[in-house]
Amino acid sequence: MSDTTEPVGIPASGERAVTAQQLDAADLLAPLRSRFVLDDPDAADGADDAVYLDGNSLGALPAHVPDRISDVVRRQWGELRIRSWDESGWWTAPERIGDRIAPLVGAAPGQIVVGDSTSVNVFKALVGAVRLVRSGPVGPAGPVGEGRDEILVDATTFPTDGYIAESAARLTGCTLRPVNPAELPAALSDRTAAVLLNHVDYRTGRLHDLPSLTAAVHAAGALAVWDLCHSAGALPVGLDEHGVDLAVGCTYKYLNGGPGAPAYLYVRRCHQDRFDSPLPGWNSHAEPFGMRPDYEAAPGAVRGRVGTPDILSMLALEAALEVWDGVSVAAVRAKSLALSDFFLECVTAYVPAGLVESLTPVAHEERGSQVALRCPAAGDVMKRLIARGVVGDFRRPDVLRFGFTPLYVGFADVERAARVLGEVLVEVTAG
Amino acid sequence: MSDTTEPVGIPASGERAVTAQQLDAADLLAPLRSRFVLDDPDAADGADDAVYLDGNSLGALPAHVPDRISDVVRRQWGELRIRSWDESGWWTAPERIGDRIAPLVGAAPGQIVVGDSTSVNVFKALVGAVRLVRSGPVGPAGPVGEGRDEILVDATTFPTDGYIAESAARLTGCTLRPVNPAELPAALSDRTAAVLLNHVDYRTGRLHDLPSLTAAVHAAGALAVWDLCHSAGALPVGLDEHGVDLAVGCTYKYLNGGPGAPAYLYVRRCHQDRFDSPLPGWNSHAEPFGMRPDYEAAPGAVRGRVGTPDILSMLALEAALEVWDGVSVAAVRAKSLALSDFFLECVTAYVPAGLVESLTPVAHEERGSQVALRCPAAGDVMKRLIARGVVGDFRRPDVLRFGFTPLYVGFADVERAARVLGEVLVEVTAG
Numbered sequence: 001m002s003d004t005t006e007p008v009g010i011p012a013s014g015e016r017a018v019t020a021q022q023l024d025a026a027d028l029l030a031p032l033r034s035r036f037v038l039d040d041p042d043a044a045d046g047a048d049d050a051v052y053l054d055g056n057s058l059g060a061l062p063a064h065v066p067d068r069i070s071d072v073v074r075r076q077w078g079e080l081r082i083r084s085w086d087e088s089g090w091w092t093a094p095e096r097i098g099d100r101i102a103p104l105v106g107a108a109p110g111q112i113v114v115g116d117s118t119s120v121n122v123f124k125a126l127v128g129a130v131r132l133v134r135s136g137p138v139g140p141a142g143p144v145g146e147g148r149d150e151i152l153v154d155a156t157t158f159p160t161d162g163y164i165a166e167s168a169a170r171l172t173g174c175t176l177r178p179v180n181p182a183e184l185p186a187a188l189s190d191r192t193a194a195v196l197l198n199h200v201d202y203r204t205g206r207l208h209d210l211p212s213l214t215a216a217v218h219a220a221g222a223l224a225v226w227d228l229c230h231s232a233g234a235l236p237v238g239l240d241e242h243g244v245d246l247a248v249g250c251t252y253k254y255l256n257g258g259p260g261a262p263a264y265l266y267v268r269r270c271h272q273d274r275f276d277s278p279l280p281g282w283n284s285h286a287e288p289f290g291m292r293p294d295y296e297a298a299p300g301a302v303r304g305r306v307g308t309p310d311i312l313s314m315l316a317l318e319a320a321l322e323v324w325d326g327v328s329v330a331a332v333r334a335k336s337l338a339l340s341d342f343f344l345e346c347v348t349a350y351v352p353a354g355l356v357e358s359l360t361p362v363a364h365e366e367r368g369s370q371v372a373l374r375c376p377a378a379g380d381v382m383k384r385l386i387a388r389g390v391v392g393d394f395r396r397p398d399v400l401r402f403g404f405t406p407l408y409v410g411f412a413d414v415e416r417a418a419r420v421l422g423e424v425l426v427e428v429t430a431g
Numbered sequence: 432m433s434d435t436t437e438p439v440g441i442p443a444s445g446e447r448a449v450t451a452q453q454l455d456a457a458d459l460l461a462p463l464r465s466r467f468v469l470d471d472p473d474a475a476d477g478a479d480d481a482v483y484l485d486g487n488s489l490g491a492l493p494a495h496v497p498d499r500i501s502d503v504v505r506r507q508w509g510e511l512r513i514r515s516w517d518e519s520g521w522w523t524a525p526e527r528i529g530d531r532i533a534p535l536v537g538a539a540p541g542q543i544v545v546g547d548s549t550s551v552n553v554f555k556a557l558v559g560a561v562r563l564v565r566s567g568p569v570g571p572a573g574p575v576g577e578g579r580d581e582i583l584v585d586a587t588t589f590p591t592d593g594y595i596a597e598s599a600a601r602l603t604g605c606t607l608r609p610v611n612p613a614e615l616p617a618a619l620s621d622r623t624a625a626v627l628l629n630h631v632d633y634r635t636g637r638l639h640d641l642p643s644l645t646a647a648v649h650a651a652g653a654l655a656v657w658d659l660c661h662s663a664g665a666l667p668v669g670l671d672e673h674g675v676d677l678a679v680g681c682t683y684k685y686l687n688g689g690p691g692a693p694a695y696l697y698v699r700r701c702h703q704d705r706f707d708s709p710l711p712g713w714n715s716h717a718e719p720f721g722m723r724p725d726y727e728a729a730p731g732a733v734r735g736r737v738g739t740p741d742i743l744s745m746l747a748l749e750a751a752l753e754v755w756d757g758v759s760v761a762a763v764r765a766k767s768l769a770l771s772d773f774f775l776e777c778v779t780a781y782v783p784a785g786l787v788e789s790l791t792p793v794a795h796e797e798r799g800s801q802v803a804l805r806c807p808a809a810g811d812v813m814k815r816l817i818a819r820g821v822v823g824d825f826r827r828p829d830v831l832r833f834g835f836t837p838l839y840v841g842f843a844d845v846e847r848a849a850r851v852l853g854e855v856l857v858e859v860t861a862g
Contacts, residue, residue, distance in 0.1 A: 037505075037509040037510070039509070039510055040510075052512065054512065054513045057513055058508075058512055058513045058516075060509075060512065061504065061505075061508050061509035061512075065504065066501060066504045066505050066509070069500060069501075069504050069743070070497060070500075070501060073492065073496065073497045073500050073689070073747070074468075074492075074497050076690075077489075077492050077689055077690055078468040078470070078491075078492035078497070079468070079470055079471075081483065081485065081489055081491065081492075081822070082485045082488055082489045082822065082824065084690065085489075085690075090690060090691075116547065116548070116551065116738075117547070117712065117737055117738025117739055117741075118738050118739070119710065119712035119713070119714075119737045119738035120547065120551060120710060120712075120737055120738060123709075123710060127602075155724075158713075158722075159713050159716070159722050159723060159724060159726075160712045160713035160714075160738060162724055162726075163711045163712060163713065163716070163726040164710065164711065164712060166711070166726065167708075167709050167710065167711055171558075171602040171603075171709060172602075178724070203722075250739070252739070258504070258508055258742070258743055259507075259508055259515065259516075259521060259739075259742035259743070260521075260739045260740045260741040260742040260743075260745070261741070261743075262741065263738070277598075278554075278598050278602060279550065279551060279554060279595065279598065280594045280595065280597075280598055281548065281550035281551075281591045281594060281595060282550070282589075282590050282591035282594065283550075283591075285590070285594070289827065290827065291589075291590050291634075291826060291827060292590060293586075293590060293593055293609070295590075295593075295594040295597065306548055306550045306551055307547075307548025307549050307550035307551060307591060307694070308548055308549070308681070308683070308690075308691045309691045310548075310691040310692070310693065310741050310744045311689070311690035311691040311744075312500070312689055312690065312691075312692075312743045312744045312747055313741045313742075313743045313744045314691070316504070316743055391512070391513065393513065395722065396720065396721065396722060
C-alpha cells in the first residue's frame with residue numbers, strides 16, 4: 001500500500017499535512033471538538049495531544065459531564081436522596097434517554113428504553129422476537145406459529161451476540177445457525193424465527209445493508225434484530241424507515257456515554273403490545289408501585305425495562321447526549337467517510353507496499369466508521385503507536401483498528417496517525 | 432399502642448429523649464455517622480437535619496464518594512480513556528468488588544460478582560439452580576434429573592422476584608408455586624428444583640430463618656436461592672456457613688452504593704464448575720479477548736458476569752464499601768435491634784392506642800432492620816412525616832416503613848421519629 005511519490009516518514013509539513021489543514025479549516029463539525037476532553041496526561045509540555053482513534057471502543061469524555069455527575073452525586077443523591085426518584089426524574093430516565101437516542105437512529109419517540117448491558121438486551125430482543133413470531137403474524141409472507149425454530153446469527157458477529165443467541169435459542173427450543181450476512185437471503189426459510197445481525201462488523205468495519213437484509217428477513221416471515229453498537233452515532237440507521245423489528249446498541253462508543261454506560265433496546269411500535277420479555281422485572285410492570293403479585297406488562301417501550309435503573313451511569317449518558325444538540329447525523333456520516341477515505345489515502349502514501357492489508361471495504365456503502373488493517377505483529381505495532389500518541393486498538397490475532405469519531409477527530413489527526421503508522425511499520429519490519 | 436404515663440406530643444426533653452442521648456453517648460458505632468452526608472437541604476438554618484429512615488430503600492451518600500467519582504470521570508475516563516480498563520482496574524471490578532461484599536454476607540472470596548440489576552441476577556440464579564439440580568447431585572437426600580420441575584417462591588416476595596421466577600420457570604419447563612415461607616417445609620417434594628426466598632421481607636421487615644429453611648430445601652434435594660436485598664449490611668447472613676447455594680442482593684440499601692447501583696450474585700464454590708448461566712455474555716468467557724465464536728465459561732465467580740460492567744456506578748459502590756472498614760456486622764446487628772426496639776418502645780409511648788399496628792415481629796430472631804406500621808391514610812401520614820423531617824416510605828395500601836441503618840441513624844433520631852409520628856397520627860385522626 002504505497003505509491004512511488006512519497007518517501008516514508010514524511011514530515012508533518014508534507015503535501016498531505018497541508019491537505020489535512022485545509023480539510024480541517026473547511027470542516028463545519030470541527031468546533032464540536034471543544035465539547036470534549038482530549039488532553040493527553042502523558043504528553044510533554046507543548047506536545048500535541050494524543051490522536052484518539054479508539055472512540056469506537058470508548059468515546060471521549062464530553063467536557064460538561066463531570067459537573068453534571070457531580071450534581072447527581074452531591075445534590076440528587078446526597079441531599080435529596082430518595083426524593084430524587086421523582087424530583088430529579090430518576091424513575092423516568094430509561095425512556096426519557098431512550099427518546100434522546102431515538103433521532104440518532106431514526107426512531108420516533110416511545111420505542112427505545114435505556115438500561116442493562118448490550119448482552120442482556122440482545123437476550124430480551126431475541127427471545128422476544130421468537131415469541132412474537134410464534135404468537136401471531138409479523139410479516140407479509142411468512143407462516144406463523146410454533147414451526148419456526150431457527151435463529152440465524154451473523155457468523156462474524158461480536159462474540160457476545162453469538163453466545164447470547166445460543167442461550168436464547170436453547171431456552172426457546174430453537175436451533176442457532178451462524179450465517180455470513182452476504183449469504184443470509186439464501187439461508188432464510190419458513191423455519192426462521194429471528195435473525196440477529198450487526199449493522200457494522202466490530203472487527204473489519206464492514207457496514208451491512210440494513211434495508212435490504214431487513215426486507216429479506218421480512219419476506220421470509222421472520223423478524224430482524226439489529227445490533228447497532230458500531231453504527232449508532234456514526235452513520236444514519238433509519239430504524240423506523242427500514243422496518244427494523246428490534247434493535248440494541250451500546251452507548252459508550254460513538255455516543256460517548258462513559259465506560260460501561262447502559263445499553264438500549266428498540267422495540268418497533270407495532271410489536272410493543274405483544275412484546276413478551278424474558279426479563280419481566282418490576283420496572284416493566286404496568287403499575288410498578290402497586291407491588292402486585294401478578295405481572296402485567298406496561299404498555300410501550302417501558303416494557304423493555306427490567307430492574308432498578310443504574311442512575312449514575314444513566315445520567316452521565318443523558319448529559320453526554322447533549323453534545324449532539326444541533327448536530328446532523330448525515331453531516332457526521334459525510335465527515336466519517338471523508339476521514340476514513342483520507343486515512344486510507346495517507347496509509348497508501350506513507351506505508352510501504354505490502355506491510356498492511358485493509359480489511360475495510362473501499363466502497364462507501366459497505367464501510368462503517370473504522371478502518372481495520374491486518375499486519376504481522378499487530379499487538380506490538382499497536383503498543384508502539386500508543387507510545388507515540390496514536391491510540392487505536394488491537395484485535396487478535398492480527399488486526400489494528402482505527403475508529404473515526406467525527407465529533408472530535410480531525411483530518412490532521414488522521415494524517416498524523418497514518419504517518420506514525422508508516423514509521424512504526426518500517427521500524428518493526430526492519431527490527 | 433400507648434401506655435398511660437406519657438402525654439401525646441411529649442417534648443424532646445422528656446424521659447425517652449434523655450434515654451436516647453444516653454444510648455447515643457454509649458454507641459460505639461456513633462462516630463460512623465460522620466462518614467455520611469446527612470444534610471437536609473430544606474432545613475432552616477440551625478434546624479436539625481432530617482431523620483433519614485429510608486436507608487432500606489436508598490442508602491445515604493458516603494462523604495468521600497463524590498471525590499472518588501470525580502476522579503473516575505475526570506481522570507480515569509477523561510484522561511486515560513481506554514487504558515483504564517487495565518490501568519484503573521475497570522475490567523476486574525466486578526469480582527474485586529464482589530470480594531469486598533463477601534465478608535459482609537459471610538462468604539469467602541471468589542464467590543461473588545457485582546453487576547446487572549437484582550432482577551437480572553435472580554434470573555441467572557434461578558435458571559442456573561434448575562440446571563444444576565437437573566445435571567447432577569446437589570444435596571444429600573434428593574434424586575437428580577429432569578423430573579424436578581417445580582420452583583417454589585416466597586409468596587410474599589418483592590414482586591420482581593416473583594415475576595422473574597415465573598419467567599425462569601416458563602423457560603425451563605417448570606411450574607412456579609408461591610408458598611408462605613412458614614409453610615415451605617411441607618411444600619417441598621422430589622419435584623422441587625429450586626426455592627427462591629427473601630431473607631427479610633421488604634414490606635413487613637420479617638426475618639426468615641435462613642439456616643433452617645436452607646437445610647429443609649437441601650433435605651429435599653433442591654437448591655436454595657436467597658434474596659439478600661433487605662439483610663446484607665444490616666445483619667449477619669452466613670452464606671458459606673449455612674450452605675446457601677446461590678444468592679443475590681442489591682447494593683443501594685444498607686450497602687450505600689448509590690441509586691440503582693449494580694447488584695451481586697453469589698454462587699457457592701462447589702456449584703461454580705457446573706453453573707450454567709442463561710446470560711453467557713463475553714465477560715464470563717474463559718478468554719474474553721480471544722473473541723472466539725464458541726463459548727467456554729470462565730472458572731469461578733466470573734462465570735456470573737454478562738456484558739461490559741457499568742463502571743461509574745460500580746466504582747461508586749466500591750468507594751462506598753470503604754465505610755465498612757473496621758466495622759463488625761455483629762455490632763451493626765446489635766445496634767439495629769436496639770434501634771428498632773427503642774423505636775417500638777417510643778411508638779408505644781407516643782402513639783395513642785389503636786392508631787397503628789406493627790407488622791414487624793417482636794422477636795429479635797424474626798426481625799430485620801426495619802419496622803413496618805400499618806395505619807389508615809398511610810400515604811398522607813408519610814407525606815406529613817416527610818414535611819416535618821422524618822423520612823420513611825409508604826407501601827400501598829396502608830404501610831409506613833421505617834428503616835434503621837446503624838451506620839448513620841442514632842437513638843435521638845429514632846426518638847424524634849416516633850414523637851413526630853405520634854403528633855402526625857393524632858393530627859390526622861383528629862382531622
